Amino acid sequence: MAEVLVLVDHVDGAVRKPTLELLTLARRIGDPVAVHLGPGAEAAATVLAEHGAVRVLAADAPEFTDYLVVPKVDALQAAAAAVSPAAVLVASSAEGKEIAARLALRLDSGIITDATDLVAGDDGPVATQSVFAAAFTTRSRVSRGVPVITVKPNSAPVETAPAAGTVEPLAVTFGELATGTKIVARTPRQSTGRPDLTEAAIVVSGGRGVNGAENFSVIEALADSLGAAVGASRAAVDAGWYPHANQVGQTGKSVSPQLYIANGISGAIQHRAGMQTSKTIVAVNKDAEAPIFDLVDYGVVGDLFQVVPQLTEEVKARKG
Amino acid sequence: MSLRIVVAVKYVPDATGDRHFADDLTTDRDAVDGLLSELDEYAVEQALQIAGAADDAEITVLTVGPEDAKDALRKALSMGADKAVHVEDDALHGTDVIGTSLVLAKAIEHVGYDLVVTGMASTDGTAGVVPALIAERLGIPQVTLLSEVAVTDGKVTGRRDGDAASEQLEASLPALVSVTDQSGEARYPSFKGIMAAKKKPVEALDLSDLGIDASDVGLGGAWTAVQDATQRPPRTAGTIVKDEGEGGKQLAAYLAEQKFI
Ligand SMILES: Cc1cc2nc3c(=O)[nH]c(=O)nc-3n(C[C@H](O)[C@H](O)[C@H](O)COP(=O)(O)OP(=O)(O)OC[C@H]3O[C@@H](n4cnc5c(N)ncnc54)[C@H](O)[C@@H]3O)c2cc1C
Ligand SMILES: Cc1cc2nc3c(=O)[nH]c(=O)nc-3n(C[C@H](O)[C@H](O)[C@H](O)COP(=O)(O)OP(=O)(O)OC[C@H]3O[C@@H](n4cnc5c(N)ncnc54)[C@H](O)[C@@H]3O)c2cc1C
Numbered sequence: 001m002a003e004v005l006v007l008v009d010h011v012d013g014a015v016r017k018p019t020l021e022l023l024t025l026a027r028r029i030g031d032p033v034a035v036h037l038g039p040g041a042e043a044a045a046t047v048l049a050e051h052g053a054v055r056v057l058a059a060d061a062p063e064f065t066d067y068l069v070v071p072k073v074d075a076l077q078a079a080a081a082a083v084s085p086a087a088v089l090v091a092s093s094a095e096g097k098e099i100a101a102r103l104a105l106r107l108d109s110g111i112i113t114d115a116t117d118l119v120a121g122d123d124g125p126v127a128t129q130s131v132f133a134a135a136f137t138t139r140s141r142v143s144r145g146v147p148v149i150t151v152k153p154n155s156a157p158v159e160t161a162p163a164a165g166t167v168e169p170l171a172v173t174f175g176e177l178a179t180g181t182k183i184v185a186r187t188p189r190q191s192t193g194r195p196d197l198t199e200a201a202i203v204v205s206g207g208r209g210v211n212g213a214e215n216f217s218v219i220e221a222l223a224d225s226l227g228a229a230v231g232a233s234r235a236a237v238d239a240g241w242y243p244h245a246n247q248v249g250q251t252g253k254s255v256s257p258q259l260y261i262a263n264g265i266s267g268a269i270q271h272r273a274g275m276q277t278s279k280t281i282v283a284v285n286k287d288a289e290a291p292i293f294d295l296v297d298y299g300v301v302g303d304l305f306q307v308v309p310q311l312t313e314e315v316k317a318r319k320g
Numbered sequence: 321m322s323l324r325i326v327v328a329v330k331y332v333p334d335a336t337g338d339r340h341f342a343d344d345l346t347t348d349r350d351a352v353d354g355l356l357s358e359l360d361e362y363a364v365e366q367a368l369q370i371a372g373a374a375d376d377a378e379i380t381v382l383t384v385g386p387e388d389a390k391d392a393l394r395k396a397l398s399m400g401a402d403k404a405v406h407v408e409d410d411a412l413h414g415t416d417v418i419g420t421s422l423v424l425a426k427a428i429e430h431v432g433y434d435l436v437v438t439g440m441a442s443t444d445g446t447a448g449v450v451p452a453l454i455a456e457r458l459g460i461p462q463v464t465l466l467s468e469v470a471v472t473d474g475k476v477t478g479r480r481d482g483d484a485a486s487e488q489l490e491a492s493l494p495a496l497v498s499v500t501d502q503s504g505e506a507r508y509p510s511f512k513g514i515m516a517a518k519k520k521p522v523e524a525l526d527l528s529d530l531g532i533d534a535s536d537v538g539l540g541g542a543w544t545a546v547q548d549a550t551q552r553p554p555r556t557a558g559t560i561v562k563d564e565g566e567g568g569k570q571l572a573a574y575l576a577e578q579k580f581i
Contacts, residue, residue: 011484068462068464068480068487068489069462069464070462094448094465094483095482097452098449098452098464100449101449102453104418104543105418105421109543110416110543110544111417111543111544112544113417113447113448113449114446114447131446131549132339132444133335135551136549136552137549137550138341138345138546138547138548138550139547140544140545141544141545142544143542143543143545180491181461181463181489181490181491181495182489184488184490185487187487189483189485202580226581244467244481245481245483250335250443250446251359251440258580259580269335269336273446280578280580281555281558282571282574282575284567288560293560294555295558296555296558296560297555297558297559298558298560298561298574299560300560300562300563300568302563302567303563306565306567306568307563307567309568310568310572311568311569312568313568314568315572315581318572
């Protein structure tokens with residue numbers, strides 16, 4: 001069977017969940033070959049093998065951490081030359097999309113970004129996209145070259161499928177452009193201990209209605225009772241009440257959890273663009289006319305400062 | 321020596337309108353009014369600030385799009401850009417990201433540049449990959465998704481706020497920069513700016529001016545093929561309750577019924 005390259009998204013060998021989802025999708029098209037760049041390949045290989053990687057091509061060099069994007073493109077290009085893949089799959093993070101784009105150009109291939117599903121088709125993989133703020137669903141394929149496809153988190157189940165996962169060194173020659181953009185300093189984001197926003201099964205969000213940074217504790221308390229991630233609207237972020245990293249929407253994160261709870265959020269098109277594909281949508285808003293209520297499976301018209309703490313207590317009580 | 325800045329700006333259907341696909345599965349541009357992509361206003365703003373901090377700079381705004389796309393250029397000129405370039409050609413209809421980046425790269429080379437500035441993503445295609453593609457084609461460093469940017473002594477520096485970390489980046493000119501909507505509010509055009517924009521030059525180019533073969537762009541030249549587009553079914557009306565003091569408990573009961581708790 002043809003091989004499919006999967007770029008591994010990891011932190012020092014700790015593989016992130018979207019990569020395991022890519023392995024599920026890759027198996028629908030062929031045999032997944034994981035490409036691991038940077039330190040930690042041996043640790044990663046164990047997990048990758050459990051999830052179907054037949055091989056793990058590994059390369060480590062300071063260029064991967066010291067320079068932006070291009071060194072990883074050089075490496076992926078080398079992997080594509082070594083494997084002649086049927087497709088290349090990359091997680092749809094900001095960096096992932098940039099790597100995929102440059103690779104597509106070098107492979108003389110088309111690119112599909114932000115796929116939400118992927119199946120095998122007669123003329124190569126067929127990707128589903130959710131477009132125009134999720135108002136339309138399209139199915140597309142790459143009609144020239146090696147399909148390069150970036151896939152949104154939460155688009156496929158994580159399935160175990162044991163395979164060999166043998167680690168093999170990947171030889172990479174860096175081009176002149178690889179060292180063009182230097183990363184002169186890096187400040188890691190502090191962990192909150194809560195689930196990652198894009199990977200969480202439940203997201204609890206707050207908007208302008210939360211009315212102050214200190215009041216976000218109400219939102220956090222509900223999130224913690226449900227084991228959820230915390231999101232925010234741009235209005236809340238712009239007001240400085242919550243970090244931009246938590247923004248949900250067109251210019252923030254796009255989330256697709258099992259359950260999305262919007263509190264004090266009106267439901268502007270740019271916010272909907274980032275959460276409309278959530279399986280179940282719930283909203284608390286004091287304005288019965290708020291557009292968010294057009295989307296909800298269950299809505300409460302009321303003051304979030306009354307409703308949310310009561311809900312939190314009830315969740316805690318029910319969970320015992 | 322003058323700093324030559326080219327800003328790529330896209331003309332897009334208004335996101336608050338009812339956007340649709342045409343029969344050939346390309347964007348139906350007649351369905352909704354168009355405008356300068358709001359995220360590209362941030363690019364124009366940062367270009368103006370970079371130019372303001374330089375001894376001498378010239379800003380050219382560039383768009384690839386139909387006749388109406390001139391509106392996007394006028395808006396950018398009224399914000400303070402110096403001149404504009406409009407690439408318009410019937411053969412461009414249905415171009416994908418690869419083709420779009422080809423036309424933009426050729427036009428940028430035609431204008432001449434030290435710095436290319438773009439938005440983080442368009443508000444219609446929202447692919448967010450055109451900036452990286454332009455940098456790849458031009459063979460210049462990409463300093464992308466910046467929430468803060470400065471140009472001094474032939475160097476671009478900026479801050480990129482990623483998922484895992486915030487990074488400080490540095491590259492030498494010529495370079496490509498893309499900026500996010502965290503980079504600082506875009507200015508409103510002043511009356512004076514709007515009047516001045518009417519006199520600023522807009523250069524019109526077509527594919528032959530740029531030496532691009534029509535078969536490399538458009539729907540026919542696209543390297544991706546859309547098979548079908550279906551409108552998302554409207555969500556079935558949900559249950560809406562008014563809080564009479566038990567709203568939180570009612571919601572908890574719903575969540576329990578749905579097996580979330
Ligand atoms: C190019 C562009 C990109 C954008 N990207 C994003 C994005 O990524 N994410 C995003 O969210 N927005 C984005 N926006 C902004 C978007 O248009 C809206 O301005 C924003 O989503 C509004 O946030 P909000 O719903 O919190 O605030 P508002 O629209 O002000 O709504 C607040 C809501 O809270 C309710 N409320 C007030 N008090 C209470 C209370 N005590 N209890 C219950 N309800 C209460 C009100 O009834 C109201 O419905 C973008 C805009 C543009 C132009
Ligand atoms: C709903 C939808 C989905 C699409 N999906 C795909 C896909 O998966 N693969 C694919 O190959 N094509 C796709 N396309 C086509 C693609 O969007 C267009 O080719 C588009 O011209 C460039 O991509 P973008 O708008 O997504 O730009 P982005 O990459 O999001 O734009 C980033 C920046 O590039 C600059 N820019 C982009 N276009 C122009 C322009 N015409 N003139 C001036 N500056 C510009 C702007 O500075 C902008 O801020 C899609 C189009 C639509 C409408």
